[in-house]
Amino acid sequence: MKLYPDTNTVFCFSGNCPKNGKAIDAIQFIQDKENLSKHEAIKKAQTLIGAITQQAAPKPIIQPETLGDIFQKLRPSFYSSGKARAYAESRSIYNAKLETGYDNGTHYGKLKNCIIFPLKDRENNILSFYGRNIESKGKDNRHFYATNRKGL
Template sequence: MEISEIKQRLPILKVLSHYHLKPDRNGRLCCPFHNDKTPSMQVYPETGTWTCFSSNCSAGSGDQVDFIMRKEGITKHLAILKAQDLMGETGDPGPGKSKPSPEKKLVPELTPGERTQILTEAFTHFARSMNKRPENAIKYLESRRLDYKRLSIGFDAGTLHKIKETTPEQKQLYLQAGLLKPDKFGREESYYTRFKGCIVFPLLDRSKNIVSMYGRHTEKPEHHYLEGDHRGLYPGYPDRETTRLILTEAVIDAATLQQLPEITKDFSLLALYGT
């Protein structure tokens, strides 16, 4: 059996349940791969992936097979066999009445160019949302002493796919980029935005293109990255000539320092993937 088929048919939540692990309502749990006292693992059921954000952990990101491989301390081949066994587990539907899980449709990957274009369009929308001075966003930014007029900051009000200019083709691209998620209750043509209620920061590649985003919720203790492997840096890749660099744990820390000329005239800044 191919790994792609396992990823389609074996929910990551079923893998976690097999090991008596259950994420909280925000999809977080204490990472089982290091001594974790606060939840640093984020689980993404829609893509069957997970990421540990702790700097004390080497697990990084992975899928269902990777989780089994690390948890059992076995080879990938044996982890695939274990995954096949889990796919055969019936849970408790009653004797002889097990139902196979419906297969998920694979969402095609965007090309790097398509991804940059759609993320740039989305961030432009988020940045324009700040012109309406949304109360919760302004209040949060003021509490963190961040000036959205000086920094590259947007706000996801949940309207990305609702403006009249958005075409069905754009919606599909937003879905492929992870900016939109299918309705949690299975309603057709109904979506919610990945960063709804968050102030949003762009993450850039070496050419200063937007390749990902980071969102910090304005009313809940939540933060989000686009699902999958981490891409891009904030506020961007340091110049090759950089000799003095300040590393911050969080994006917001770097944004705060970006506003201080006495810092930026002598130092470059770089945020790690913290909260």
């Protein structure tokens, strides 16, 4: 008996084989070898395929980034940006106790060049962001709200 993986067939050369001289598919092979009905052979093939698939290394699950995760990335940027701190001081909103972040344009499109303030619930969970663009000259392009990751 010879297996041909490219065509997914088996060819039996033995005189004892009931399919002597005929190419058969994998389902027919299982059906003949295990003495099963077509339906049972298909179920057996599914089981074999599942066993092979389950043995493969699982792919790592990528957790979606939460607003809290995003803020933790943006918070240090405020303190390292002289431009953001100077703007906050000029508006009298610079306070070391105030939770503030800054997106210098490398992270989230809508919040580019914005000082970020997290808006929280009573349990201290960040529900949304308020962003104040410090470079925009137009009145309509200065204020942004983002209520979820997709809004960024």
